Amino acid sequence: MPRAERERQMIQIAGEVFAERGYAAASMDDIAERVGVSKPMLYEYFRSKEGLLIACIEKARTELREATEQAVAGAPSAEEALRRGLREFFAFVRERRRAWSLLRHEVSLAGTSAWDEIEATRRQQTGLIAKLLADFLLDRSPTRVEADAEFIVGACERLAIWCEQHEEVTPERATAAAMDLLWNGLSGRAQ
């Protein structure tokens, strides 16, 4: 079998295995067997287990980029571009579950109880925020409140990680930026 085709086949199957079992639990022997090839071939093509994972991630990333860029192209306004981009993103996540799961770094802990542990931390935060929101939002439907809380936790988590590389952004400035973006969005729905 020619190199290019083998490579595609390996990435395809490895992607499935990583997504199913998680990175740590997936074994190279297992992947090799499913591909119908011996283990050194995988190493010949991808140098290491991590190299194989990276190839899978790269493929998923390319797909996501192409999908979102195409969706945004030709939008009449920035608002519409943002809307179309978001719509494409959420659709991608739903329809291409496997590719998406490779793009969350949970790959490596997926399916483990340590993952549950980390999720529990987020539930703790979303719970706290959901309680705050429920106190003053007009739309008290639990689903909406939950979604908003998840949204806020995700946003702040990411912003916090970004702050790590920007020493000059103090907690105060980060808070101000977050509150500004959030509050103006929320205030219209305040009681």
Place this chain on the structure above:
Amino acid sequence: MPRAERERQMIQIAGEVFAERGYAAASMDDIAERVGVSKPMLYEYFRSKEGLLIACIEKARTELREATEQAVAGAPSAEEALRRGLREFFAFVRERRRAWSLLRHEVSLAGTSAWDEIEATRRQQTGLIAKLLADFLLDRSPTRVEADAEFIVGACERLAIWCEQHEEVTPERATAAAMDLLWNGLSGRAQ
């Protein structure tokens, strides 16, 4: 040494090692040596490597919960509670770097090139969004635009993960919710 104290000591040191080297690269032999104890002791106390990680995460989570709950308690309004909570969160992340890094599931891939790969995917998304924002925001300072983009990407990523457990939330509804929260927040700063 009594059990409780040993346990604290082990969690303390394991936390440092996991945060420094990443979960996968940290070895139980290494941790045992640093603690000044033999490996079976770690297994006696925590059952497995993952069990040890979980104990570390639990400790970090407790600290984060206590910090944020305390900050929020006694706030005069929901807005103020949210503000105080966020401030405490961003401060925690800055001051207690190690604890925080255990709460991002990157632990397991930390320091690897697969992690870079996943971060590159986010940069791709933030880049796309930053371009959109720069086109219509009044405040064009790159730092602010970047922070906003990170905020949005994090929010949507989290919301997408939440959607996985809520089949009834279609991409359209997710988009509408995200746009609502975001847009009303952004519109005040539109040109």
Place this chain on the structure above:
DNA sequence: AGTTCATCTTACTGTGAGTAGGTTTCCCCT
């Protein structure tokens, strides 16, 4: 026919998670 180059294999090494089974130390109870 023989050389070359790519694809592919079998059979190994090394590292690190996890364990079997024993030793010391100290306290408590008769």
Place this chain on the structure above:
DNA sequence: AGGGGAAACCTACTCACAGTAAGATGAACT
């Protein structure tokens, strides 16, 4: 006092799996 027992601790292993050395097969061109 001294024996019983449990808690803290150790040495010395097994085993799974990432990674590799060395060569087999076979098509394509001299």
